Amino acid sequence: METLEEFYHHKFNKYPENLHNTIGQFNVFQIENRMRKNKELPIHVRRNFFKIMLFSGENTFRYGNQNIKVSDNTLMFFHPNIPYSYQPLSTKTTGCFCVFKSEFFQSNYKLDLDNLSLFKSPNPPIFKLSKSNYQEAEYLFSKMLQEAQGDYIYKYDLIRNYVSELYFLAMKWTPPENLFQYGDASKRIAMIFTELLEQQFPIQYKSDKIELRLPNEYAKKMFIHVNYLNRCIKKVTGKTTSQHIFERIGTEAKILLKHTDWTISQISETLGFDDLAHFNKFFKKQTGINPTSFKLV
Known part of the structure; x- marks a missing residue:
């Protein structure tokens, strides 16, 4: 920085x-x-x-x-x-x-x-x-x-x-x-979800670790049922809750790979992955390329 x-x-x-x-x-x-x-x-x-x-x-x-x-x-x-x-x-x-x-x-x-x-x-x-x-x-x-x-x-x-x-x-x-408008409940839910998602970023230190990675974790935080959350997000944005979460984690992964000297294992840990193999599989699914190759491009 x-x-x-x-x-x-x-x-x-x-x-x-x-x-x-x-x-x-x-x-x-x-x-x-x-x-x-x-x-x-x-x-x-x-x-x-x-x-x-x-x-x-x-x-x-x-x-x-x-x-x-x-x-x-x-x-x-x-x-x-x-x-x-x-x-x-x-x-x-x-x-x-x-x-x-x-x-x-x-x-x-x-x-x-x-x-x-x-x-x-x-x-x-x-x-x-x-x-x-x-x-x-x-x-x-x-x-x-x-x-x-x-x-x-x-x-x-x-x-x-x-x-x-x-x-x-x-x-x-x-x-x-x-822009998110406040006209109905679905849009309010989408706005709150987006705020919770963005509050976890950017990752600035190796000791940081995102806590909310799954739709049901966001729903619990918002005191609503996960099915209701999923319906609202899909209605307002056209994407699923998981798509939003995975895309944002994928974006942060790209930034950390390109603009820090952290190891791929360290990046994987800060983004909440249990093991490096899981992160490699996730990143390749999101980008079509593995983390090592992306870092070297």
Whole structure:
């Protein structure tokens, strides 16, 4: 995992002055003024900070396990749980980005970033913007830049409002079918199940171990019958409860195999498998390739 301190070191070769005095270590930059001089490919890892990027240009972003080509005007949200990287930026790229730790919203103003529907959608939080939407997002970034350079005593309270507005605008632009609604019991059950599933990830330490691996374990936690849980999940998502569980474990397995130096046996144990043979069989069924081969690709 890359820390915010490491980000500043490799991005700018120095740590901004007085940044430790700021709760959550917030900062905002114009892309064209902070262009990477070298052309090395950024490492595909998780970070310990949030990032929002308003991007104008063309590039390929790797978000989790997806390669996403973006062009023209794009707004992107990056979460510490999801590894990401992108190709070196061209000199024609323009836009802004801001970075901050979760503590930035844990003082007087609390925005629960981990539970925003933006990060629960099946689609990555990457938005191709119309001209008017781009101007709206660009205005918010311009206000952040303006306040960050000023000495107003409450400037970070203003900036929190601008950052929050970007999140809420993005959720407003998210197609309704990609979000869980609260209209009926099945959707509420699906939402609670999804939250319980995601709470077990990411796996950060070898000592971590997921506890809920079977549909009946989730049903017991939710105080409902497993058959009712299965019906609700199938009705809302079109997939079975087991499919959701196995796909999420499979995704985490890919991340750990690619982005840690852990042994396959250690990864198998953190993901709750009794033995390595069981994990190998599971992974090959999910991906069509065994863990050793995937790690070497």
